[in-house]
Amino acid sequence: MGFPTRFKRGSATLGAEVLSRDTTVSTRATGQHAAAVLFFCAIFVFSTGIVPCVAQMVPAGEEVLITQGEIGKRGGRLVTSLRADPKTLNPVTVVDLPSKEVLGLLFADLIHINLSTQRSEPALAKSWKVSPDGRRYTLELRRNILFSDGVPFDADDVVFSFKVYLDENVHSPQRDLLKIGGKPLQVQKIDSHRVVFDLPEPYAAAERIFDSVRILPRHLLQQAYETGKISQVWNLTTNPKEIAGLGPFRIKQYTAGQQIVLERNPFYWKVDAQRNRLPYLDELTFIIVPTQDTEIIRFQAGDLDILDNISAENYGLLEKEQEARRYRLYDLGAGFQYEFVFFNLNDLSGKQLPEINRKQQWFRREEFRQAISAAIDREAIARLVYHGRATPLWGQVTPGNYHWINSSIPHPAKSIESAAALLSSAGFKRRPDGRLIDPHGEPVEFSILTSPSNMQRTRMATIIQDDLNQLGMNVQLVPLEFGSILARVSDSFDYEASVLGLASGDPDPNPEIGIWTSGGSTHLWAKSEPRPLTEWQAEIDRLMQQQTTLLDYRKRKQAYDRVQQLISQHLPVIFLVSPNVLAGVKDSVAGVHPAVMRPHLLWNAEQLFLRSVEPKTK
Amino acid sequence: MMVAGARKIWLSAAALVLVHIAVLSAGFLAPYDPVVQNRNLPFAPPMHLHFVDSAGKFHVRPFVYPWQPSGDHLQYQEDRNRIWEIRFLVRQEQPGNGTTHNASLRLFGVDAPGYVFLVGTDDYGRDQLSRLLYGGQISLFAGLLGAALSLSLALFLGGVAGYFGSWVDDVIMRGAEVFMALPWIYLLLAVRAFLPLHLGARQTFFLLIGIVGLTGWARPSRLIRGVVLSAKQRDYVRAARGFGASWSYILRRHVLPEASSVALTQGALLVPQYILAEITMSFLGLGIGEPLPSWGNMLAALQRYYVLNSYWWIAISGFALVPVFLLYYGLSDALQARLGNAGS
Numbered sequence: 001m002g003f004p005t006r007f008k009r010g011s012a013t014l015g016a017e018v019l020s021r022d023t024t025v026s027t028r029a030t031g032q033h034a035a036a037v038l039f040f041c042a043i044f045v046f047s048t049g050i051v052p053c054v055a056q057m058v059p060a061g062e063e064v065l066i067t068q069g070e071i072g073k074r075g076g077r078l079v080t081s082l083r084a085d086p087k088t089l090n091p092v093t094v095v096d097l098p099s100k101e102v103l104g105l106l107f108a109d110l111i112h113i114n115l116s117t118q119r120s121e122p123a124l125a126k127s128w129k130v131s132p133d134g135r136r137y138t139l140e141l142r143r144n145i146l147f148s149d150g151v152p153f154d155a156d157d158v159v160f161s162f163k164v165y166l167d168e169n170v171h172s173p174q175r176d177l178l179k180i181g182g183k184p185l186q187v188q189k190i191d192s193h194r195v196v197f198d199l200p201e202p203y204a205a206a207e208r209i210f211d212s213v214r215i216l217p218r219h220l221l222q223q224a225y226e227t228g229k230i231s232q233v234w235n236l237t238t239n240p241k242e243i244a245g246l247g248p249f250r251i252k253q254y255t256a257g258q259q260i261v262l263e264r265n266p267f268y269w270k271v272d273a274q275r276n277r278l279p280y281l282d283e284l285t286f287i288i289v290p291t292q293d294t295e296i297i298r299f300q301a302g303d304l305d306i307l308d309n310i311s312a313e314n315y316g317l318l319e320k321e322q323e324a325r326r327y328r329l330y331d332l333g334a335g336f337q338y339e340f341v342f343f344n345l346n347d348l349s350g351k352q353l354p355e356i357n358r359k360q361q362w363f364r365r366e367e368f369r370q371a372i373s374a375a376i377d378r379e380a381i382a383r384l385v386y387h388g389r390a391t392p393l394w395g396q397v398t399p400g401n402y403h404w405i406n407s408s409i410p411h412p413a414k415s416i417e418s419a420a421a422l423l424s425s426a427g428f429k430r431r432p433d434g435r436l437i438d439p440h441g442e443p444v445e446f447s448i449l450t451s452p453s454n455m456q457r458t459r460m461a462t463i464i465q466d467d468l469n470q471l472g473m474n475v476q477l478v479p480l481e482f483g484s485i486l487a488r489v490s491d492s493f494d495y496e497a498s499v500l501g502l503a504s505g506d507p508d509p510n511p512e513i514g515i516w517t518s519g520g521s522t523h524l525w526a527k528s529e530p531r532p533l534t535e536w537q538a539e540i541d542r543l544m545q546q547q548t549t550l551l552d553y554r555k556r557k558q559a560y561d562r563v564q565q566l567i568s569q570h571l572p573v574i575f576l577v578s579p580n581v582l583a584g585v586k587d588s589v590a591g592v593h594p595a596v597m598r599p600h601l602l603w604n605a606e607q608l609f610l611r612s613v614e615p616k617t618k
Numbered sequence: 619m620m621v622a623g624a625r626k627i628w629l630s631a632a633a634l635v636l637v638h639i640a641v642l643s644a645g646f647l648a649p650y651d652p653v654v655q656n657r658n659l660p661f662a663p664p665m666h667l668h669f670v671d672s673a674g675k676f677h678v679r680p681f682v683y684p685w686q687p688s689g690d691h692l693q694y695q696e697d698r699n700r701i702w703e704i705r706f707l708v709r710q711e712q713p714g715n716g717t718t719h720n721a722s723l724r725l726f727g728v729d730a731p732g733y734v735f736l737v738g739t740d741d742y743g744r745d746q747l748s749r750l751l752y753g754g755q756i757s758l759f760a761g762l763l764g765a766a767l768s769l770s771l772a773l774f775l776g777g778v779a780g781y782f783g784s785w786v787d788d789v790i791m792r793g794a795e796v797f798m799a800l801p802w803i804y805l806l807l808a809v810r811a812f813l814p815l816h817l818g819a820r821q822t823f824f825l826l827i828g829i830v831g832l833t834g835w836a837r838p839s840r841l842i843r844g845v846v847l848s849a850k851q852r853d854y855v856r857a858a859r860g861f862g863a864s865w866s867y868i869l870r871r872h873v874l875p876e877a878s879s880v881a882l883t884q885g886a887l888l889v890p891q892y893i894l895a896e897i898t899m900s901f902l903g904l905g906i907g908e909p910l911p912s913w914g915n916m917l918a919a920l921q922r923y924y925v926l927n928s929y930w931w932i933a934i935s936g937f938a939l940v941p942v943f944l945l946y947y948g949l950s951d952a953l954q955a956r957l958g959n960a961g962s
Contacts, residue, residue: 293923313924316692380657384742387692452903455922462742462908466655476818479903 063126063142065270067278072591072609074276077283078305080602081295085257085288089243090234091214092164092172101598102286105262105605106148107214108246108269110139110158111207115595115603118403118507120207124153124215124246124269125195134202134551141193146267147217149244155189160218162187164225171231174213180206180548202549204556205508217244248279248606260286270606279606280591300325305589306608308600310582311456312389318584326587330594334391334400335581337503339457341376341448341464342525342573343369346493356496359446362438363496367426369571374412374419375467382577385459390577395568396516397560398578400596401507406561409568416470423471436472445474449489449498451482457499460576464499490527499576500524505597509560510548516563517541525572536570588612626952630945637942638762641754648748649727649734653909656733656743659685661692661929664738664746672698679703682734702732738931741919744911746934753911753935757900758942760827760912761893767831768892769838769885773877776839777869780846791843794836802833802895810904819910826905830895838884842877849876879957886950890943897939913939 086099091107094100112123122128125139145153165174166184178184183200190196199206220242224233234243240251246269249262262284270278287304289295296314299307300321310318310329318329343363344356351357362368378392391398394412397405412418427439436444448465450458458479465475480488488495502522504511514520518529518537532538540563547559568575581596591607594600602608640647656662665682681703683696708727728734737746779790806829817825846869849855855872863871893913899905900914901921908915913935919925925932 296923311924313922317924317927377657384657384660458903458908459741463655463657465909466653466742477907479907 062144062269064145064277065122065126065142066275067270067272067607069272069593069604069607070591071272071274071276072280072607073611074280074609075282076280076610077285078281078589078608078610079285079287079303080306081289081298081304082260082286083288083290083292086236086260088235089238089251090231091216091245092170092174093231095173101602102251102260102262103214104212104247104599105249105284105602106243106245106247106251107216109211109213109215110141111210113208113211113506115597116593118597120205120211124158125210128207130206134206135199137197137199137206138190139195139197141195142269143193145246145269147219147244147246148250148265148267149217149220149241150267151217151219151244153215153217153246154192155195156192157215157218158195159187159189160222160225161213161216164216164221164230165213167225169228170225178209178213180209185209202551204548204550205510208506208508208510211506215246220244249284252283257288259288262286268606272607280609281605284602284605299327299584302586305586306584306592306601308581308583308594308598310584312386312579312582315389315582315584316387327584328587330581330583330585331389332400332581332583332594332596332600334398334578335503335596336398336400336505336507336578337501338393338396338398338578339460339499339501339576340393340573341372341461341497341499341576343446343497344493344495345526345572346528347526348493351493353494356494358442359496362444362446365426366570367422368428369574371419371422371426371471372468373571373574374415374422375471376464376574376576377414377467378576379414381460381463384463385456386577386579389580389582391580393575393578395564395575396512396573397564400578400581401504403507404509404557404560406564408561409564414467419471430472434472435474443474444472445476446496447476447478449478449480449485449495451485452479453482456579457501461499489524493528503598507597509544509556509563513544513548516567517544534570536566537572540566623952623956627949627956630949630952634942634945634949637754637945638758641751641758644748644751644755646723647725648745648751649724649736650745650748652744652748652752652911654744656739656745658687659694659733659735659739659743660741661932662694662735662739662743663929664931665735666696667704667736671701677701677703679705682728682732684732702728702734704728704734737934738929740916740932741925744909746916746931749911749916750913750934750938753913753916754938756823756906756910757893757896757913757935760823760830760896761889761891764827764831764834764892764895765885765888767827768834768888769881771832771835772838772842772884773874773881775835776842777846777874777877779839780843781850781865781869781873783847787843791840794839797833797836800833802830803898805829805833806899806904819906822906826896826899827892830892834888834892838881838888841880841884842874845877845880846873849873879953882957883950883953886946886953890946893939893942897935 082098082101084096084098086102087096088094088099089103089106091103094103109123110125111120111128113119114121124142126142128137128139130137141155141158142153147153162178164170165172166178168175175184180199180203181201185200186198188196188198203209221230221233224230236254236256240253243251248265248268248270250265251260252263253261264279264282266277268278272278287298289298292309292311292314295304295307296310296318298304300318302325315329315331318327322329344360345363348357348360382388382390382392392411395406395409399405423436428444429437431437431443438444448461450461452458458477461477465477468475485495485498485500489498489500502515515522515524517523518526518532518541523529526533529537532541543559543563547556550556550559581594581600583594583600585592585601588611589608590611591604591609592601593604593607595603597603662685665685667680667682668677669680670676671681681701683698684700684702685694686697687693688695704726705728706726708724709722710724710727710730726734735745735747737750740746740749775790775794779787806826809825809829813825850873852872855868858868858872896905896912897914897917900912901918903915903918905914906912916935917933919932
């Protein structure tokens with residue numbers, strides 16, 4: 001689904017279900033060093049179902065992570081939704097969004113990006129040291145913590161996990177994300193709880209690449225790996241007892257097309273400020289609900305406890321009944337998703353597409369693209385399509401990404417006059433009947449591909465069509481199924497323009513390399529461009545590469561600011577809006593800290609709890 | 619009994635003619651260009667016609683109050699401080715953009731910068747009444763033309779099959795069975811996939827009619843073949859043949875008139891089916907594209923739960939379908955009752 005990018009967390013996925021973020025669950029941890037908690041108490045190993053109402057204490061020597069946040073109440077079941085069945089439960093092969101969402105709760109990573117602060121923080125590694133040249137990372141692992149099947153975790157598991165992800169024969173999608181400058185990083189075990197990572201070259205924000213690299217249990221998977229079967233294990237028919245991870249939950253039951261039930265991991269390595277072991281919830285259920293409208297209806301009916309990615313329209317609908325139906329809504333402002341319209345700037349020599357080739361004479365004119373950008377009424381898009389719950393956009397960094405946005409990029413309002421002036425400076429003229437003609441006298445008309453399954457993009461295109469009509473351009477909207485749009489955009493290049501959306505998975509600019517540099521796997525408008533064709537593209541390529549090796553935030557920001565400026569000036573894509581992140585939570589659910597990044601509500605699933613827990617019915 | 623039947627035929631036919639005249643004269647009846655967006659008035663509800671203003675004063679001319687947005691969620695309330703009187707037979711310059719012919723004389727309107735939306739606006743602030751009328755041109759005539767195409771094919775092929783019999787009959791009837799088995803909606807999807815991407819509205823319109831018309835001839839042609847089979851056994855047909863009349867003359871003069879009652883009844887049944895076919899395609903986004911209206915793409919907004927839940931007037935073209943369909947089915951019933959009796 002979409003275009004996997006070379007870089008970690010950058011799996012900026014296209015589409016209706018745009019966004020991808022392979023996050024695991026994180027907490028707002030306090031310090032770098034989680035203190036060992038000395039409590040004299042036996043561990044209750046819980047089998048499923050029976051939950052004794054005794055606070056579960058933490059044994060001596062277990063280096064748990066103490067989290068801050070509201071002290072919750074144990075027990076209960078939380079229900080949320082997934083748009084589709086997960087395809088796998090194997091972290092090595094996972095690519096689809098629903099699977100990633102579930103796996104994020106079953107597994108943990110070494111260093112984690114806190115979605116609330118957008119900064120990295122300790123997870124399974126309780127601390128780490130960086131060598132002065134920025135190439136050697138020494139990670140100190142938590143001692144005496146257990147996998148969800150009760151087996152201890154140590155450095156061998158870490159080495160094993162990285163070996164699997166980096167093995168060429170395994171073809172893990174993670175492999176590309178663990179390469180820096182084209183070369184994989186090296187892993188070495190020092191002792192049972194210390195691991196050294198050697199980077200092939202200095203890399204900015206290197207600790208971020210550990211995020212979402214899910215640590216695998218060596219005791220369960222080593223045999224499968226040695227027999228070359230690692231990519232076939234842990235599918236949806238696997239017995240849940242054979243799957244273990246370090247995440248807050250473990251799988252309990254899966255019913256195809258209906259639901260996935262997760263149960264509390266009784267050995268989870270995080271505790272709250274009162275040393276109660278997390279997570280608070282006994283169960284977390286994902287119901288599979290294929291459409292957003294059905295989700296809304298079920299949320300209104302009280303079937304779902306939490307719901308994210310609500311569309312602006314449905315948000316308005318839910319808002320009316322907020323009090324009566326006892327839920328609360330969150331409008332988190334601009335997220336990381338950006339919607340844009342772009343023209344086909346691929347090199348079409350060798351393809352039998354003379355018509356598109358002819359029209360590229362217009363698309364390649366910068367004035368033409370600038371005129372279109374000037375004519376588009378972004379405010380109207382935000383108002384009509386998103387009911388005001390979106391931010392007009394003139395660059396790829398959304399206002400939600402406050403660490404990296406270049407705030408000096410101009411935000412010109414819609415102006416048909418300046419658009420017309422740009423066009424006439426490029427030799428375009430208006431015929432007496434109002435149609436725009438190019439310098440050769442050909443009328444300017446082109447088509448925009450939209451997917452009927454994505455109503456918002458179709459409606460944005462309708463507004464653009466009307467705006468461009470005012471310039472005398474005849475724009476047709478072509479509804480096409482989403483898959484064939486992607487095929488045309490990435491392979492056959494048989495399209496003129498399209499409206500799509502992308503979302504970065506990380507605030508950091510590194511994952512965006514695949515989008516903005518020529519030859520990148522998500523370089524949508526000119527996929528066939530192995531080398532930069534323009535000077536500004538060459539400059540972008542250079543700056544993007546440069547910033548990956550700069551270790552100083554200010555210098556990187558400077559480079560990325562320039563990239564944003566170049567893009568907004570030369571407009572390889574024309575940005576439209578960034579939709580707000582909208583979420584809804586039942587009043588009974590507490591501990592919620594919605595984040596603008598995915599998963600908006602479940603990123604701190606272990607801290608969620610229910611205010612009035614109903615007694616379990618058995 | 620007979621008379622009542624005849625009256626029913628004429629009444630429903632006259633009503634249908636009126637409906638078609640109304641949509642054809644959309645340029646006069648519709649107050650606005652159907653594609654012009656009023657981006658400040660999305661989902662404005664239908665305006666109420668008033669005769670008595672807030673001060674209790676009676677006006678001879680009906681008038682409307684402007685909508686004023688209230689709250690942030692596309693809610694509107696009447697602004698009672700201003701009055702926009704409806705004027706009849708107005709000529710005014712309107713922002714049109716050339717996609718439809720902008721008739722300068724309109725049945726009614728209000729003075730600029732006022733506006734009158736008697737059936738509300740859609741999500742881009744386009745006048746629903748104007749869209750309904752212009753959209754009817756596409757939807758109703760797609761049905762009519764498609765049915766005409768189907769019927770002429772059916773008359774020809776059914777006539778030939780029934781008249782000549784033997785292998786001609788076999789070939790045509792087996793062919794008909796193939797066509798009856800074809801799911802037209804998938805056929806249309808397939809054809810659409812083969813054609814160039816950007817079909818203009820006109821091409822799409824004729825493509826729809828073509829496909830729906832070409833796939834729909836099978837059923838009526840079987841009925842017509844049956845009628846022809848029995849008609850060719852009649853004495854006067856034999857006599858004509860005996861006098862050396864050509865097959866086409868006999869078909870035209872003696873046989874097909876027998877089939878006309880079947881054809882008319884079938885036609886009255888086919889038209890609403892084909893209207894529905896166009897609406898289905900446009901509803902799915904595969905028919906007439908934005909910004910031109912058709913009854914199907916007007917309904918497409920209702921796919922969104924939010925719209926379905928909040929704005930009833932978006933369903934206006936659905937409401938308009940009900941009487942049109944009832945009229946067609948009534949006509950078909952009456953035709954069958956009358957011509958069927960007359961035939962036997």
